[in-house]
Amino acid sequence: MKHLRSLREFIAELDAIGELQPIDTEVDWNLEIGAIIRRSYDLTAPAPLFNNITGYTGTGFRVLGAPGGLSAPPHRLARIALALGLPATTSGQEIMEAIVAARGRQGIPPVTVPAADAPCKQNIMRGADIDLFGFPTPLIHGNDSGRYIQTYGMNIAKTPDGSWTNWSINRMMIAGRDTLACLIPGPQHLGIIRAKWTAIGKPMPIALALGVEPALPYAGAMPLPENADESHFVGALFGEALQVVPAETVDLVVPATAEIVIEGHIALDEQAMEGPMNEYPGYNAFDASPKPVFAVSAITYRDGAILPVVAAGPPVEEDHTGTGTMHAAEILYQLREAGLPVASTWFSYESALHWLIVSVRHDWYETLNIHSGDLAQRIGDIVFTGKAGFGVPKVLLVEDDIDITDVNEVVWAFATRTHPEHGEVHFPAKPTAALSVYLDEREQHTYRAGKVIYNCLLADLFPPDKRPVKGTFENGWPADIQRRVLTNWRSYGYSAQGAATRPDR
DSSP states (O other): OOOOOSHHHHHHHHHHTTOEEEEOSOBOTBTHHHHHHHHHHHTTOOEEEEOOBTTOTTSOOEEEEOTTOOOOTTOTTHHHHHHTTOOTTOOHHHHHHHHHHHHTSOOOOOEEOOGGGOGGGSEEEEGGGOOGGGSOOOBOSTTOSSOEEESSOEEEEEOTTSSOEEEEOOOEEEEETTEEEEOOOTTSHHHHHHHHHHHTTOOEEEEEEESOOTHHHHHHHSOOOTTOOHHHHHHHHHTSOOEEEEOSSSSOEEETTOSEEEEEEEEEEEEEEEOOOOOTTOSOOOOOEEEEEEEEEEEEEOTTOEEEEOOOSSSSSHIIIIIHHHHHHHHHHHHHHTTOOEEEEEEOGGGTTOEEEEEEOTTHHHHHOOOHHHHHHHHHHHHTTSGGGTTOOEEEEEETTSOTTOHHHHHHHHHHHSOTTTOEEEEEEEEOOSOOTTOOHHHHHHTEEEEEEEEOOOGGGSOGGGSOOOOOHHHHSOHHHHHHHHHTTGGGTBOTTSOBOOOOO
């Protein structure tokens, strides 16, 4: 695996495969950058790198949009694969297997390097010099309440006894020159750690690292168990330690190659209004509420710092690619650890993380000798009870005869294999994320709602020699006919990609 040690190495890799779009035309941080990023998602266009930003010309500061967005074919998952040390052409299922393999290895803790060798220490702001508005943070969406500097960085915090350090991603909005308003949901690990500090009457020390090496946001999105350190998982993924340095004003370590590091404390009881901000379900947001204040005590940053930005909204963006990929991998690991014959898992990015696809081996019935409803129950008891399944409202359970990373095959299997009357297995009042628009007010505040598995399995409905077989090109014609068609494809007038090559008329 190729361990990219900085955001800048990642940008160079994107550029090498044509997945970077430098934009030298002056663009405005006020909505224009956000609109360009959103449009790049819609077109699966290369990631925009904004080099000339209104009000920041001459500073050298830049913004990278869509760092984890999808790409156009032939390397649709290139940004995800490269970030995780894999070739740009790696398939979704190969990405899953690489993550699960790392999950099963012993973690490697970070290694501290000299501050003199750490690019994140090239510039330091303290005291009256601190100015969050000094960075080109965009106002992303037209209805956002403010400028969100934290959309793709790492929140780093540890328990008061130092036994557990958590690296996570939660949105943060600039509230003033030296304050941020932070979304810190209580059930998430950052909220659990903050509660421990609140219990002893102290503000929580925190560091926000922006523009980190590309694997870190994926590790931060992975729902590892409580007390697990995401930086150790990065070590396991690459077989070598993450490089860190001590922060300036809090007792935490931060990534040595980070573009920007913001340090301080989450106040005990001070709050600031935060929101609305559009989120991963894909709808315009309108709600605001008081949120905890992050009081900034220092900022360190690289020369010409680059701020990564996500324009959250309808699929597909980083909420879907980052969170979806890593949550699916953790669920796959857990299901296999439980001894279930699971071939793979995948979040349908296009469903805005509302569909988790679980495929089981085609011989699951012979292996387990239980009916599909019982298998669905066992899978749901695992998926819906842990942190990994906290945001999973709906599971589609299929056999491994379809490519679960292809939304067209998933829709076909769901539509044709789920019985409309008894094809659902329900799980009432399970822990849930609160952002789905169909939840009522009680469900949003209690973080509990019903969940469901759609049973698309067929093996227990037919004898082995009568089970339905997809009528595909590979399954529907003799081998000699297939070879003839493939050999003559271009002579029929098609290009290699399938488009007709007719002359202009």
